[in-house]
Amino acid sequence: MPTTRELTITPLHRVLGAEVTGVDLGADVDEGTFRRIYDAFQEHSVLVFHDQRLTDDRQRVFSERFGPLEITINSIGQEKRLHPNLVDLSNTDPDDPRRLVGWDDRRMLYQSGNQLWHTDSSFKPVPAMASLLSGREVPPIGGETEFVSMRHAYATLPEAMKRRIDGRVVVHSILYSRSTIAPGLFNTDQERELPPVRQALVRTNPDNRKKSIYIGSHAWYIEEMPYDESRQLLDDLLAHTTKPELVFQHRWQQWDLVMWDNRCVLHRGRPWDASKHARVMRRTTVAGEGPTAEPAFAARTPAWDGIIPEGVGV
């Protein structure tokens, strides 16, 4: 049976995002259809599919068409209930799914890090290529996901700024990004598993050669630059990238599947009334092709102590 009725790809925003209709991702997607989805992904950076009643297994099978999947990191709120390729983003109690977990719960504190503009796994030596997020239960209001294009951001920088940032290396750390939210979100063993990594500040898509900046909440500081100056530059680049008119907001309907290109898109979740409404999401994450910068650290990488700005707990 053909999996394609009539595949249509319709842009949703002037900068990024497209809706794809006419395909059942839970069925066996044929090679021609997959190729068109793949090309649309390279072009539009965010793809929205409605009414995809995926099981965890079916979500994994479709996601793996794009490449090997990441293994979920060990953190609070991920109690290894699911297959290691699935990230559980939900505010229901694992022991009693009818019970909702509010924002005051530590597990939700960790998840609230998703409300900062970020790109998935930029704190890993090989950062994520794509993420696929399935809305299993969604709140009637709030809990949207927002996207901005770091490719558009690069393209609209003044030439002098492009020259200033080309070839630069940024140190990314999830301990840094989570430290801006609350102290002690990781225990010492977990911290040891998550050393800082180096990423290129400007990346090039290998398929279409389009350049993109590469920043987000895990971006800590730029090497070979005074710390304060590098923080200022990262903040300026983030402000340039996330201007309100450039934001594409996705309002979830149950069984939406949204996928995005972590190499050139920042995203963030929006809050909702978590003590009142369930929001149950499953994410699969396609691993990147390789490191974006040489993994070796410069000898004078500052020690973790002393680099965190005043007033920010670690």
Ligand code: OGA
């Ligand atoms: C993610 C993420 C935001 C959201 O799944 O990686 O950041 O809206 N999600 O749930």
Ligand code: MN
């Ligand atoms: Mn994310």
